[in-house]
Each structure stands twice: as C-alpha cells, then as structure tokens.
Amino acid sequence: MAKVLIIDDEVQLRKLLARIIGLEGYDVAEAADGASGMKMLRQQEPDVVLCDVKLPDGSGVELVSRLKEAAPAAEVILMTAYGNIPDGVQAIKNGAFDYITKGDDNNKILPLLSRAAEKARMQRRLARFEDKLSEEHSFDRIIGSSSVLREAVELARKVAVTDTSVLLTGETGTGKEVFARAIHHASRRKHEAFVAVNCSAFSKELLESELFGHRAGSFTGAARDKKGLVEEADGGTLFLDEIGEMPLELQTKLLRVLENGEFIKIGETRPTKADLRIIAATNRDLEKEIVAGNFREDLFFRLSVFRIQLPSLNRRRGDIPDYVRYFAGLFSTRMGKRIDRIDRAYMEAMEKHTWRGNVRELRNAVERSMIMAEGNVLSVDALPPEFRNEAGMTTGDSMVLEDVERNHILKILEYTGGNKSEAARLLGIGVATLYRKLENWGVKS
Numbered sequence: 362m363a364k365v366l367i368i369d370d371e372v373q374l375r376k377l378l379a380r381i382i383g384l385e386g387y388d389v390a391e392a393a394d395g396a397s398g399m400k401m402l403r404q405q406e407p408d409v410v411l412c413d414v415k416l417p418d419g420s421g422v423e424l425v426s427r428l429k430e431a432a433p434a435a436e437v438i439l440m441t442a443y444g445n446i447p448d449g450v451q452a453i454k455n456g457a458f459d460y461i462t463k464g465d466d467n468n469k470i471l472p473l474l475s476r477a478a479e480k481a482r483m484q485r486r487l488a489r490f491e492d493k494l495s496e497e498h499s500f501d502r503i504i505g506s507s508s509v510l511r512e513a514v515e516l517a518r519k520v521a522v523t524d525t526s527v528l529l530t531g532e533t534g535t536g537k538e539v540f541a542r543a544i545h546h547a548s549r550r551k552h553e554a555f556v557a558v559n560c561s562a563f564s565k566e567l568l569e570s571e572l573f574g575h576r577a578g579s580f581t582g583a584a585r586d587k588k589g590l591v592e593e594a595d596g597g598t599l600f601l602d603e604i605g606e607m608p609l610e611l612q613t614k615l616l617r618v619l620e621n622g623e624f625i626k627i628g629e630t631r632p633t634k635a636d637l638r639i640i641a642a643t644n645r646d647l648e649k650e651i652v653a654g655n656f657r658e659d660l661f662f663r664l665s666v667f668r669i670q671l672p673s674l675n676r677r678r679g680d681i682p683d684y685v686r687y688f689a690g691l692f693s694t695r696m697g698k699r700i701d702r703i704d705r706a707y708m709e710a711m712e713k714h715t716w717r718g719n720v721r722e723l724r725n726a727v728e729r730s731m732i733m734a735e736g737n738v739l740s741v742d743a744l745p746p747e748f749r750n751e752a753g754m755t756t757g758d759s760m761v762l763e764d765v766e767r768n769h770i771l772k773i774l775e776y777t778g779g780n781k782s783e784a785a786r787l788l789g790i791g792v793a794t795l796y797r798k799l800e801n802w803g804v805k806s
Contacts, residue, residue, distance in 0.1 A: 505680035531671030534721030553597030579628025605645035
C-alpha cells in the first residue's frame, strides 16, 4: 500500500482530499505546514507528497528541495489555487513530479498520484538493488586475510573516495576487476555506471569504435550512430582491463580523455565531453613496454597516479582454504549439490598446487571438483591427476593416470553437455588440446 502525505493549511480541503485518496486504498497522513510536514516525512516515509504552494511558514516551491533532500525516493506534487508558470517551472527544477491547479485539476489528481507512486516504488527498488550491489562489491567481500592482500585493500579503500585514476597491476587472475568494482562502489560515483572493457579482446578499429563511438556512415558497416563506452561511463567509472594491449594510436585519444575529459567520435570533428573516472589494469610491466616503444610514457604517468600491486595467490597461500570454502559454497548453490565436508587431503593438494592462473584457476578447479565429487564430500579423488601428482598422492602408474585423466575429462564433457569450449575452460586447457586428447582416446568429437 502506497503512502501519501498531504501538506495543506486549508483543513476542509485537506480532509476532503485525504478521504478521496484513502478510499482508493492509499495510506494517508496529514500536515498543516512545512515544519510539521518535514517531521511527518521522516516518520512516515511516504511515497508521494501532495503539497500546497502557499503555506503558513513558507513557500511550497522552496519546500520541494528540502523534501527531496530528506527523502530522495519520494515524489512531490505541488498544488496551487492560482496557476503560475514561473512557480511551476521552478518547482520542476527543484525536483517536483508535477504542478497542478486546485479545482481545475481535481480529476487529474488520482491518475497523477498513481503514476507518482509507481515511480517512487521503482526508485525504492532501484535504491535497494544499488545497496545490494554495493554490498556484493564492497571491500569487506574480498576474500583473504593475508597481510599482503590486506595492504592492497587498504590502499584501494583510501583512493576510492577520490577521483584519482588508479592502475592495478598483477598476474592474470589476481582479481583486478574485483578491486576495480570495489573502488567504484566505495566512491561518490557508485550510483552511476561501472563500464568494463578488455582492451585485448578487440582489433584496433573495433576497440576505437567501442571506446569512443561513431557516427552513422563513418565507415563500412556503421549503419547508425553508436555511443562509445567512454560516453556510457559519463558520471561513473570506466575500467580498462589489459590496458597494455591498447594500440598506440588509441592511447593518444585516451590521454586526451584523462587530461581534459574530451574525446572525438569516429566520423566527427567536434569533441564530446565526459566526466568519468578511469581505472586501468594490466599484467604487463608497462615501464618495459615504454622502453620497447609499445606504451606512451605520458599516458603511463596519467594512469599510474595511484598504483596498486595485487599479490599472486602463491604469495598468500594461507588464503587458499578460504577461497576453496567460498567457491564450494557458491557452486553448491548453483548446482544444487550439497557438500557437507572437505577432506584434509583435498585441501592439502590445493595448498601445494602452483597457481599460475591465481584465483581464477582456483575457482575453475573447485567448480571442476564439484562436478566430479561423489556424494557430499569433496575428496582428493575429485581433483585432476596433476593435483594429486604434485601432492604425492598418485601411484606413478602412467596407464592408471591416463585412465583417471580420461574419466575426468569425459565427466566434465558430460556436465557441459558436450560443449568443448566450456569443458576446456573448466579443465584449464586449450580447446585444441582437448580435441587432441579425445582423438587419441578414440572419442568422437
């Protein structure tokens, strides 16, 4: 049931309006002036405020700003006995949903109220969603208690409240996007867009169009105007993953965005403005890339105003059990597969493994184990042969190992429904390697 607050010093009119609205199923509260209206607003948290323009203690037009500041999700409809265009314009500028004349617009109040209440409900749902999103991407959700990780988290917390550009460095799979999202959601830009792009996933031409957009007809295939990701991120944060892969020509255009917030779309000559924060990430040594002539030094200095090095998983092995338990719980929910216990031998094998792919590789290993697990226990038997071999848990019989590997791969393929790309991802091998193994075993692909 939507809540409505009526602020009007005309008692009879206020009571009549309250009765009409109440009969429509709304929960109605009343106030005779601005001060009591503000107090009631904080107590009742209404969806819609119907407010008279002329109040005993001030102007309803001016009150709109205070009402919206105290309750951003509430919608305000101003009512006046005498229509006044300047007042109406100012009311809308102050955040009013609409401005109506008493008497002449009585038949409009209920439909208008319904639309305002629906917008307020949508605003509240959006606010709850944003709060949930911020909680999911908060620094508190970053897994691990090792000192090297906590140092990186503290640095990220400090820079998050600023608009400073951030460069995240570290091996592949160390969680650079996780940090970028946490920085965004702890910043003043958290209610605006977080836009991510992997610079290594596009050719130069496609990446330029993706980042900066284009005008229709500017090149073959450009059938319509396209807004680029820089423009999409206006007001929010643009995350440039694998920045070291960006072609030199585009680095120049990105530098202009960082220096004065301007960029030029393909096919245009006039610049477009954008207010955004840039967070970049790379697993390359950009200073070596500068020496090699692959990366602009001035862009590097602009991006690395605040640099955070993310530690590899091999440098914080004490965090591995936390990740294993977290991902086991995650995939247990997703697969509908209950896991009651994780064997000590399984955990030891995970702790001894060399994690070249870091957290991303560990996540895939746990997902794979969940598929292979028999019953409600994660045991060492659910791990790939190489894990057991590293931990000294195999017999050394090559034929036995090959059989184990074959059964392991076939079970993963069964889980993915024959999708070899997905199976290769879970197995941590290339698709070509998977095809070759299947061919050697005489398995039809």
